[in-house]
Amino acid sequence: MNHSTTPPTEGTPVVLVLVDHHDGVVRSPTWEALTAARDLGEVHAVWLGRGLDTDALAEYGVAVVHRVDAHGRGAAGPDGYDDGGEDGDGDGVGDVATPEEPLPAAVAHALADVAGRCGADTVLLTSTPTTREVAALVAHRLEAGLVVDATAVHRGPEGHVVAATEAFGSTWAALVEVVRDRAVVALRPYSVAPVPVGTARPVEVRQHRTDVPAGRAVPRVVWRTPGPATRPELATADVVVAGGRGTEGDFALVEELADLLGGTVGATGVATHEGWIGREATIGQSGVTVAPRLYVGVGVSGAVHHRVGMEAARTIVAVNSDPDAPIFEIADVGVVGDLFTVLPQLNAEIRRLRA
């Protein structure tokens, strides 16, 4: 194990980026974070678990990748989750900070450890419900400033991190400066254009082991949805058509419109809770954040738990029979009407105009 703390070139700050990957494939918002990181200093990446791809990281200017094995079991209990697997096989026992089982407290512990060892003054992550928790815990441990859902980041004249954010349902844009010497920033996906470097240089790999303390502050995983952790293509979709309570379980028109527009079908928490569509289609607080070029809400009321997951869409179209539905406050184009009348007509007219 290499615990080298070789300092970066004198005066060059180190920026640490948490790589979001599954099965060794890096998810695209990480390229955005690495691109943004290059403006802040020497780029170091943290890779949890297996499947390290240094070539891909080199293309985005990573100088050092820290590969981390995080061991721990969380607080013990009488029914500890134990399927008898070995440490290192990513089954949630032993490995407590893998992409398959990203326990925020454990990931934060690993990230803060590496930040300390490599002297990073900034930690960058892609914003998701889980990583926002990670970001808060890392900032707490490093006594750093925290910016959540930043859309851009750079250094101010005195070297402090400055981030652009949006507030009040994206109706205001604010520029925020971190006044502490260290910063943790969670970047909103699809805000920064990913740009590879011209010439990829070899990446230095450093191995780390971190032991997550088995204290009461780390929850233990008792059960999880079986199967691999997959982020649906929804998160990267250019066009999203979402169905809500108004569909009353009939997603046929939603799917038809999505097909016509070359888009992906999404849903509100209500729809997935009712079982009308799989949970992986959830857009919002408990699910995926989307930032498509076009979002169409069909029978979606626009309650806050859904809205926070889609209000960054460039253009928002909504069809709802309730003129007081909150979605009309953020929709660029709103249609008050019965979706079972409006959508068939819409779909037919799209076909006709294209023919």
Added chain:
Amino acid sequence: MRIVVCVKHVPDPQSDRGFTAEGRVERDPDEGTLNEPDEYAIEAAAALAGPDGEVVVLTMGPPQSRDAVRRGLQRGAHRAVVVTDPALEGSDAFSTATVLAAAVRRIGQDGPVDLVLTGVSSLDGVTAVLPTLLAAELDVAHLGLAADVEVDADDVRVRRDADGRSQVLAAPLPAVVSVTDRANQPRYPDVAGIVGARSKPLTTWSLADLDVDPRRVGRAGARTRVLRAAARGSRDRVLLTDDGTAGTRLATYLLENGLIR
């Protein structure tokens, strides 16, 4: 069971919200309401406490914040605590967590606190980091995005729905749990609840009543500052009411504006 529910008094999301020239959040003292996500936390607390337990509703904010805890008392909480102090103005999430943790510890002096419940986020900040920071300050687990909460002997267990999947997480008590709107259906206060709330104890604490370093909180303690803020140009909105042709008109609009090809 003794449960503390942390709530927040927020500007009405339907009202005009914005920043002042100095980069502070504009707060109209007359407009404000209980943060809606907190209603689910109050309801969860009342259900978990049952007839023998006690629910204490806690908030930190300007004086008008007591409106938020009053609503908690109307919805089943037994006692309320308001932490208010001019020195707290401008506090960020870290300072807020520090103060709330100190208040929880002080509440715990009357008898151990088993659980701290919160909503998942506040409608003004929407960063959703406070529950995590509060747990860190109390050095206990945070079980977030909980759609289901169960307490069993000395353990709490939640179903956490995040990133499109579910986990069941467990931790020993005491712990912090933030509940989503999928957790329950909050009760509306009935007449008995509203009248009864008036005689329930409401305590007010200032910073001097808590063991908190004043330099760590308020504007001076904030880790970030707003350099500038501007309202984004309001989008030109189009609203159609269907007269039997809206579907057709919508298709034309989408095509003409290059939104579909």
